[in-house]
Amino acid sequence: MRLKILLEGAGAAAPEGAGEIEIASVINDSRLAGPGALFFALPGARTDGARFIRQALEKGAAAVVSGAEVPPELRAAFPGAAFIRTADLPNTLSRAAANFYGHPSARLKVFGITGTKGKTTAAYLLENILRLAGSRPGVIGTIDYRVDGRVLAPAANTTPLAHTLQELLAKMVAADALAAVLEVSSHALALGRADDVDFDCAVFTNLQRDHLDFHKDREAYFQAKARLFDLLERSPKNEKCAVINADDERAEWLIKRLKGRVKTLTFAIENAADFRADGLEILETATRFTLKAGEKALPVKLNLLGRHNVYNALAAIAAAVAGGISLRAAVDGAQALANVPGRLERVDLGQEFSVFVDYAHTDAALENVLSNLGLLPHRRIITVFGCGGDRDRTKRAPMGKAACGLSELAIVTSDNPRSEAPAQIFADIEKGIAGEFTNYEVIPDRGAAIAKAVALAGKGDIILIAGKGHETYQILGDRTIHFSDTEAAAQAIKEKLGKGDRRTGA
Helix, strand or coil, rough: HHHHHHCCCCCCCCCCCCCCCCCCCCCCHHHHHHCCCEEECCCCCCHHHHHHHHHHHHHHCEEEEECCCCCCCHHHHHCCEEEEEEECHHHHHHHHHHHHHHHHHHCCCCEEEEEEHHHHHHHHHHHHHHHHHHCCEEEECEEEEEEEEEEEEECCCCCCHHHHHHHHHEEEEEEECEEEECCCCCCCCHCCCCCCCCCCEECCCCCCCCCHHHCCCHHHHHHHHHHHHHHHHCCCCCCCEEEECCCCCCEEEEEEEECCCCCEEEEEEECCCCEEEEEEECCCCCCCEEECCCEEEEEEEEECCCCHHHHHHHHHHHHHHCCCCCCCHHHHHHHHHHCEEEEEEECCCCCEEEEECCCCHHHHHCCCCCCCHCCCCCCCCCEECCCCCCCCHHHHHHHHHHHHCCCCCEEECEEEEEEECCCHHHHHHHCCCCCCCCCCCCCCHHEEEHHHHHHHHCCCCCCCCEECCCCCCEECCEEECCCCCCCCCCCHHHHHHHCCCHCCCC
């Protein structure tokens, strides 16, 4: 694609004489540069892309887009390259990427899901509904990027950078997908990654405290989430719909913000809503409720456990109906989903106690999961959890309080400490429990912590391993090692059963 066409509407123009340059790829990683590449020198959390302009040019990049003026000596060294300056790098990248990949979202029915919790599970539920309806859906989310059940790549970010996002959407179109389900993170919305996605439906799951290290305060965090509905409003699609959790305190504000300009559907358990769950029952292996939608009432049995998953199912069903799928088919698709990786994922090797792995990594999420597990028949609950390093410290003490307050025993351990000292993370957690609770211990090694929980568990106990969910790695300083909570739990259970505990329950 010629550079001048690629930059149309992108807030930047090709230099005189450079508009006919043929662009073969859009990148922000100089290591991926090759002949015809358009390199975006994006600033990052740890380094600035401007430092790698020379490397990209040496590898054959045909043009560079930057936020600052490129030094004259570098321009002189590469006289055949085009140098473009823009006041808004994210916006320029977003539009340029959409142009380069042919605006693929225009050819898909696009569902965007935002909110603190529930995005991944709601996306899995909606994907299953769409798949059974024959839509061959693509998904871009926290666990991986996939189309029609085929994984394209593991997820580097919940919502990737704009050029990767547009490339993935283009691959979905090429795979004959009819729909795409996007988990849209607050970071992505604040940074403009999804600005050139044409949404058909936007879903709001809930708002809880998270990511305050990035957004600084709860209001800024919410406003970032709410931006998805601005993108929905400006989308050129004809039949657009917002789906909003009417039980969330921010629902009324969002609905008023839309001012009837976009069709709005609501879902709830407590309040009146277009899709409402009544008669909720949380069983040992399933969750039951009656779905009331207008004049219709349908019994629903989910394989997913917990009240929070009722909200996720309602969100997915409402979005599917908004997208033209019948209520019966939407319910059937939700009921058919067996599980979601790392979301109250059961580890069952025949032991006489239950083990669940969950991604809960905020105090509200941890409290929610433990409250749901507390409704199941059990003798006691043992919780293994930690907090990520180099992330929001304000949630650490509340997470400790939630774990100790809703468990008979809490084991504090490492999550992804990153560059932060684990001892500092543990100290922050203990600020919420020291002096108030004694039912906890600190075991820094996560594998040892999980093994200790399994060793202590007896018949009828429930173990919750929280914080990492589907992740198969642990970040320790400057090292990333393989680590899976489900694998560690399974290994500990095998060792326990091998010692005869399966027979005795001791």
